[in-house]
Amino acid sequence: MPAQQRKEKAREERSRLIVDAARELAEAEGWDAVTTRKLAEKVEYSQPVLYSHFKNMDAIASAVALQGFEELTVALTEGVRRAKLRGLADAYLAFAREHPALYQAMFVRRSELTFAVGEIPASLRAAFAVFLAAVDPYADGATETLAELFWSSLHGLATLQAGKRLRPDHHENRVELLVNLVAVPTDRT
Amino acid sequence: MPAQQRKEKAREERSRLIVDAARELAEAEGWDAVTTRKLAEKVEYSQPVLYSHFKNMDAIASAVALQGFEELTVALTEGVRRAKLRGLADAYLAFAREHPALYQAMFVRRSELTFAVGEIPASLRAAFAVFLAAVDPYADGATETLAELFWSSLHGLATLQAGKRLRPDHHENRVELLVNLVAVPTDRT
DNA sequence: ACCCTGACCCTAGCATCGCTAGACAATCTA
DNA sequence: TAGATTGTCTAGCGATGCTAGGGTCAGGGT
CATH class of the missing domain: 1.10.10 (Arc Repressor Mutant, subunit A)
Known part of the structure; x- marks a missing residue:
């Protein structure tokens, strides 16, 4: 019919x-x-x-967040293609800077979407997969842990920057330092 | 009178x-x-x-946040005394875990308190000073940048953990990895 | 072709929110 | 003691998320 x-x-x-x-x-x-x-x-x-x-307003915000996850995956993939770890970092921070409300819906506003326990939105799993792949060469086995840490650091930088809690200049320095810490192979026993 | x-x-x-x-x-x-x-x-x-x-509800939340800054400084100082960088990390994350609402008032809820531009609450400056001192031996000159980055990483870990966005086990692994990345001296030219 | 049924959408309203105006009481000053 | 000042409360405004109830209109059966 x-x-x-x-x-x-x-x-x-x-x-x-x-x-x-x-x-x-x-x-x-x-x-x-x-x-x-x-x-x-x-x-x-x-x-x-x-x-x-x-169901309610929160569900609308969650729907917006889901859109964001898909777009983030695309942006991150493109970033990695351009410049590996540094490209990933730049793409992530640019995404958060250019779509602040979208980023909030995805990662800041409390929401019923949980990632690491229970079922994970497929689009977010894809975004995290980009992290896993980019970080793997430097992980010395602990790929997931390093990916979580790298992601957390970027998230911290993004949110504190958005809240004007970091020196606005020196952004470049912080990103470069982070990428160097993760990328430079050291003894990780 | x-x-x-x-x-x-x-x-x-x-x-x-x-x-x-x-x-x-x-x-x-x-x-x-x-x-x-x-x-x-x-x-x-x-x-x-x-x-x-x-003045309004937000001002009350800000007053709560100011209390938090003072207590955080104490906790961080004690943490550093116990175990340097690792103690600092543990103290910070424990503070966020044990006082989630307080932590939100300080660092998550939007507020008129800005740190890196304009005037900074003295109590928060003190907390950041602990970061500066703890990180200095490994900073190779860029103390402030490394302190901001270390703080951002901890903030990212704290908030994503609170939002159930990281694997609940593996917490220890992430912290240890972070501390190692920051503490192990590498070539930072 | 007609009526009935059901899906759809809107008006109106509830409880609660942050915040404020104006009346009332208590205290201090002269 | 009379007046002024300070402090507190009751009552209410506009706006919020969400829901109940009724009305309208299209589709399907006879």
């Missing part, structure tokens, strides 16, 4: 519309400004329609 | 009462649960009293 399919297609379209609107609003004015009323007005539907697509 | 002084003393006492109540509530139920009404009820005054002490 094509009528049924057409309906579902339209619903899916509207879901994307809502998610896109939320993301735009968040990037433009921050997550505090993303309210159900503003969102409803932006997609030109009434508030309750949002709840026929998503 | 001692009457005047007595008044001021009482006001100061009540300020501390409010801050302590906010901190307790946040640690017990998270910052979302810290509302002006619950806070007012807990200190047994009406809501407007809060605003005669603090």
Whole structure:
């Protein structure tokens, strides 16, 4: 029955519309400004329609985050291709800098998405795989541990920088130092 | 005029009462649960009293954060005394783990407190000084940069761990690896 | 062709939030 | 003692997330 399919297609379209609107609003004015009323007005539907697509506001933010994971994977892959570890670091930090609200939805705002325990979003697993591959040559066996540590360091740099808690200049120095620490092979017994 | 002084003393006492109540509530139920009404009820005054002490809710959270900075400095100093870099790392991560709401107020929740630009809270400067001293022997001149990086890495580990985004076991491995990367002298030209 | 049924969406409203205005009481000054 | 000042509370405003209930319109069966 094509009528049924057409309906579902339209619903899916509207879901994307809502998610896109939320993301735009968040990037433009921050997550505090993303309210159900503003969102409803932006997609030109009434508030309750949002709840026929998503359980609540947090679920909308999580949908935005999932979009982010996919884009992050692409950006990281491209970064590694350009310049290995340093390219990965630059790509990660650029992503966080250029999409601050998106980054918050992915990694800062509390959310029901947990990574290391329970099921992991496939798109995020892919992003982490880029880390694993890039770090493996220097890991001396402990690939996952080094990948987690490298990721954590970048996350720390990204969030503290965003919060104006690091000297704005010296960014380059910090990144270079980090990459050197990870890349320069030392005795890791 | 001692009457005047007595008044001021009482006001100061009540300020501390409010801050302590906010901190307790946040640690017990998270910052979302810290509302002006619950806070007012807990200190047994009406809501407007809060605003005669603090500009708004964020200012109360900032006051809690300032308490945290002082305690963090003490904890870090003790950690360094015990085991240098590793002690510092352990103390920092333990602090974040044991006082998650306090840590959020200090470093995660957006706040008007900025560190690296403009004026810095003295208590936080003291905490960073511990980082500087602990890291200096390995910095090869770039002490501040290495301190910022070490701090960022710990911050990343702390927040991602708190968000269940790292494998709960392997914590020890990550910390040891980080400390080794920073401490083992390599060629840093 | 007609009616009925069900899916869809909107208006209206609830409880709660941060914050403030204005009235009331208690205390100090002269 | 009378007036002024200081302090506190009650009540309320606008905005929040979310939901209940009713109305409208299209699709399907006879």
